[in-house]
Amino acid sequence: MTERILHRFPGGFHPEQHKSESNATPIRMAGMPAQLVIPLKQHIGATAEVMVKVGERVLRNQRLAKADGYVSAPLHTPTSGVVTAIEERAVPHPSGLYAPCIVLSPDGLDEAMQAFEPWADFGSVSPLLLRERVRDAGVVGLGGAVFPSAVKLAGTPGTPIHTVLLNGAECEPYITCDDRLMRERADEVLRGGQILLHVLGAQTCLVGVEDNKPEAIAALRAALMALGDARFEIVPIPTLYPSGAEKQLIYILTGEKISRERRVTERGFLGHNVATAAAIYRAVVLGEPVTRRVVTLTGSGVQAPGNWDVPLGMLASDLIAQAGGYQPDVARLVFGGPMGGFALATDEVPVTKAANCLLALAAKDAPVEPLPMPCIRCGKCAEGCPVELQPQQMLWDARAGDFERAEKQDSLFECIECGICSAVCPSHIPLVQYFRYAKTEIWQREREHEKSSLARERFEFRNTRIERDKQEREAMLAQKRAQLAAQKVSESPASGVSAGGVSVSGAAPDDKQRAIAEAMARAKARKEAAQAEKQAAPSQDEGTSA
Amino acid sequence: MLSALLVFTLLALVLGLLLGYAGQAFKVEGDPLADKIDALLPQTQCGQCSYPGCRPYAEAIARGEADINQCPPGGEATIKALADLLGVEAKPLSAEHGVEKPKSVAWIDEQVCIGCTLCIQACPVDAILGAPKLMHTVIVDECTGCELCVAPCPVDCIYMLPLVPALEQWRWPSPEERLEIAETGRVGETL
Numbered sequence: 229m230t231e232r233i234l235h236r237f238p239g240g241f242h243p244e245q246h247k248s249e250s251n252a253t254p255i256r257m258a259g260m261p262a263q264l265v266i267p268l269k270q271h272i273g274a275t276a277e278v279m280v281k282v283g284e285r286v287l288r289n290q291r292l293a294k295a296d297g298y299v300s301a302p303l304h305t306p307t308s309g310v311v312t313a314i315e316e317r318a319v320p321h322p323s324g325l326y327a328p329c330i331v332l333s334p335d336g337l338d339e340a341m342q343a344f345e346p347w348a349d350f351g352s353v354s355p356l357l358l359r360e361r362v363r364d365a366g367v368v369g370l371g372g373a374v375f376p377s378a379v380k381l382a383g384t385p386g387t388p389i390h391t392v393l394l395n396g397a398e399c400e401p402y403i404t405c406d407d408r409l410m411r412e413r414a415d416e417v418l419r420g421g422q423i424l425l426h427v428l429g430a431q432t433c434l435v436g437v438e439d440n441k442p443e444a445i446a447a448l449r450a451a452l453m454a455l456g457d458a459r460f461e462i463v464p465i466p467t468l469y470p471s472g473a474e475k476q477l478i479y480i481l482t483g484e485k486i487s488r489e490r491r492v493t494e495r496g497f498l499g500h501n502v503a504t505a506a507a508i509y510r511a512v513v514l515g516e517p518v519t520r521r522v523v524t525l526t527g528s529g530v531q532a533p534g535n536w537d538v539p540l541g542m543l544a545s546d547l548i549a550q551a552g553g554y555q556p557d558v559a560r561l562v563f564g565g566p567m568g569g570f571a572l573a574t575d576e577v578p579v580t581k582a583a584n585c586l587l588a589l590a591a592k593d594a595p596v597e598p599l600p601m602p603c604i605r606c607g608k609c610a611e612g613c614p615v616e617l618q619p620q621q622m623l624w625d626a627r628a629g630d631f632e633r634a635e636k637q638d639s640l641f642e643c644i645e646c647g648i649c650s651a652v653c654p655s656h657i658p659l660v661q662y663f664r665y666a667k668t669e670i671w672q673r674e675r676e677h678e679k680s681s682l683a684r685e686r687f688e689f690r691n692t693r694i695e696r697d698k699q700e701r702e703a704m705l706a707q708k709r710a711q712l713a714a715q716k717v718s719e720s721p722a723s724g725v726s727a728g729g730v731s732v733s734g735a736a737p738d739d740k741q742r743a744i745a746e747a748m749a750r751a752k753a754r755k756e757a758a759q760a761e762k763q764a765a766p767s768q769d770e771g772t773s774a
Numbered sequence: 775m776l777s778a779l780l781v782f783t784l785l786a787l788v789l790g791l792l793l794g795y796a797g798q799a800f801k802v803e804g805d806p807l808a809d810k811i812d813a814l815l816p817q818t819q820c821g822q823c824s825y826p827g828c829r830p831y832a833e834a835i836a837r838g839e840a841d842i843n844q845c846p847p848g849g850e851a852t853i854k855a856l857a858d859l860l861g862v863e864a865k866p867l868s869a870e871h872g873v874e875k876p877k878s879v880a881w882i883d884e885q886v887c888i889g890c891t892l893c894i895q896a897c898p899v900d901a902i903l904g905a906p907k908l909m910h911t912v913i914v915d916e917c918t919g920c921e922l923c924v925a926p927c928p929v930d931c932i933y934m935l936p937l938v939p940a941l942e943q944w945r946w947p948s949p950e951e952r953l954e955i956a957e958t959g960r961v962g963e964t965l
C-alpha cells in the first residue's frame with residue numbers, strides 16, 4: 229500500500245494539549261445516580277415527543293420520547309425506574325435557560341428490555357432497514373454536533389458517497405473520550421464503519437486520527453488486522469487544531485478542497501465521529517439504543533481526571549462527586565472543550581448526547597478575561613483562520629451592526645467557531661464571541677422578519693375582508709332599496725307601507741303585511757325575553773361570586 | 775447661429791418626447807419608498823404612531839408628513855434602519871408616542887372571559903379565536919403584542935405577558951453586553 233499524501237489546511241494552531249491528564253486510565257463505568265434528568269432535545273432538529281406518563285415504570289432501553297419529524301431523534305432509558313416528573317429543568321446550554329426534561333428515578337433493578345432485534349449479519353439487511361434502525365436507536369453525532377445520523381445517511385439524491393470518513397482526530401485540548409474509545413473499543417468503531425459502508429454503498433473508509441494518539445492508532449490497526457477489511461485505511465494525521473473539523477479533515481486526507489456553501493456529501497464524502505460509528509454498531513448488531521456515552525471529566529479543578537461511561541441524564545454534579553469531587557480552588561465548569569465549549573452556570577445539568585467533555589478549571593487556568601483593547605490590524609486572526617476568512621473585517625461589521633455585509637461579503641456563516649482568532653488576538657478581542665452573536669442575531673432578525681411578514685399579510689387580509697363585507701352589505705341594501713322603490717311604484721300609494729318593512733316581490737300585499745307584523749311581534753317578544761334574562765344573569769353571577 | 779438654435783430646439787423636443795414616453799411606459803405602480811419603509815416596520819399594527827397601521831405610517835413617512843421616531847414597538851433598531859434607508863439622522867424615540875417595551879403577547883384568562891367578541895373585532899391580525907358567548911383564546915404565534923385588545927375587554931381578562939425566549943430563539947449576547955453582565959456579576963460567560 230502506498231503512503232497517503234497528506235495536505236495541510238491553511239491556518240490552524242497548536243494549543244496546549246492537556247491530554248495526558250485524562251487519557252492514562254481506562255474508561256470507568258459510572259454508577260447509577262439517584263436521579264436521571266433526560267432533556268427532550270439532545271439533538272439538532274425538533275424536540276422529541278414524550279411517550280411516557282408521570283408515575284409510569286420504564287425498563288432499560290425503553291423509548292421515552294419519539295422523534296418528531298424528519299430531523300429529530302428519539303430518547304431511551306439508560307436503566308429501569310419510574311418517571312417522577314416531566315418538567316422544565318436546567319440543561320447544558322450557554323443561555324442557562326431551562327428546557328423540558330423527563331425526570332427518572334432509577335429503581336436499582338436495571339431490568340432491561342430488548343429494544344430491537346440484533347442483526348449480527350448486517351450485510352444481509354437492506355440499507356433502508358439499517359437506516360431506520362439508526363434512526364430508531366436515537367443515534368446522533370456524538371462528536372458534539374448531535375445531528376441525527378440517519379438524516380446524514382439518507383444522503384443527497386444523485387450524489388453517491390464514495391468515501392466514509394471516521395473522525396478520530398479529537399483535536400480539541402483536554403478531550404480524550406474518543407482516544408480511549410478507540411483504544412478500548414476499536415473493533416466496534418471499525419464494524420460501525422463497515423455498516424456505514426454497506427448502507428451508503430461506499431468503497432473506502434478513512435479513519436483519521438491525530439498522531440498524538442499512537443495507542444489509539446495501534447489499537448485500530450490491530451483491530452483492522454483482525455477484521456481483514458481492505459476497504460479501511462487508518463491514517464495518522466499531524467496534530468494541528470482544528471483538524472477534526474469536517475472540511476479540514478477531508479482536505480488533510482484527500483486534498484479535496486470543498487468550496488464554501490457546498491456540503492461535503494455533494495462531493496461524495498460523509499464524515500462520522502468514531503463514537504457515532506461505535507453507537508451505530510451497537511444499535512445494529514446488539515440492538516441497543518443510545519443510552520450512554522463516554523465523557524471526559526478533566527481539568528485542574530477535579531480530583532481525578534479520567535473518562536467515564538455515563539448514563540445519559542446523569543447530573544454533572546453526581547458524576548463529579550463519583551469521580552472524587554472538585555479541587556478546592558475550582559473556578560469554572562465548561563461543557564465541551566476549551567475552544568468550542570461554554571461555561572455552565574450550574575453543575576446541576578445532565579450529561580446529554582452532546583457531552584463529550586466536562587472541563588473543570590482551577591482559578592489559575594480560568595483567569596478573568598483581560599479587557600479587550602482596540603484592534604491593531606496585525607492580521608494574526610486571518611493567518612490562523614482555517615477557513616481563510618478575514619476575522620478582523622467580520623469583527624468590524626459585527627460590531628457596527630452591519631450584519632448584511634458580515635453575511636454576504638465576509639461569509640460569516642462559513643465560520644466554524646473554532647476560536648483560533650480569539651486565542652491568538654494580542655488585543656484579547658473575543659472575536660468568536662462577536663461571530664456567535666452576529667450569527668444568532670441574524671437568525672433572530674430573520675425570524676422577526678418572517679413574523680412581521682405574516683402579521684402584514686393577516687392585517688391586509690383582514691382589511692380586504694372588512695372592505696368586502698362592507699361592499700356586500702351596501703350592495704344588498706341598494707338592491708333592497710331598488711326593490712322597495714319598484715314595489716312602491718307598482719302598489720297603490722294609499723296602502724301605506726311602513727318605512728322599515730321588507731317586501732318579498734311576487735307575494736300578495738295583504739299576506740305580506742300580515743307576515744311582517746307577525747315577524748315583528750315575534751322579534752319583539754324574543755328581545756324582551758333576552759333582556760329579562762340578561763338582567764337576571766349579572767345578579768346571579770354577583771350572587772355566586774360574592 | 776440659426777442652425778445652432780434649430781439643432782438645440784430639435785434636440786430638446788426629441789429628448790422631451792423620449793422622457794415623456796419613458797415616464798408613461800416605465801411607470802411604477804404604488805409607492806416603492808413606502809414599500810421599503812413598510813418592510814422595516816414591525817407590523818404590530820398597534821397604531822401607537824397615530825396612524826391606523828404600519829402601512830399608513832409608512833406612507834406618511836414617504837410623503838414626509840411623519841417623523842421616523844414614532845414607532846415604540848420597533849424601537850431604536852427600527853429608527854436606525856429607517857434613518858439608514860432615508861439618509862437622515864437617527865433620533866431618540868418620541869416620548870409622546872410611547873416607550874419601548876420588551877416583546878409581549880396577549881393572554882386571555884379563559885375563566886373570566888364572557889365571550890363578548892369585542893377583542894376579536896379589535897385584533898388587527900385576526901389572532902384571537904372565539905365565538906359569541908364562548909371562550910376566546912389568543913394564537914400566540916400570530917399575536918403581535920399590539921395591546922389593542924386590552925382596552926375593549928369589558929371584564930379586563932386580557933393580560934400582556936412578556937414573551938419568554940425558548941432555547942431555539944436564544945441568541946448569544948454581544949461581547950459588549952457580556953461585559954455589562956460581568957460587571958453586574960451574573961454568570962454564564964464562556965471561555
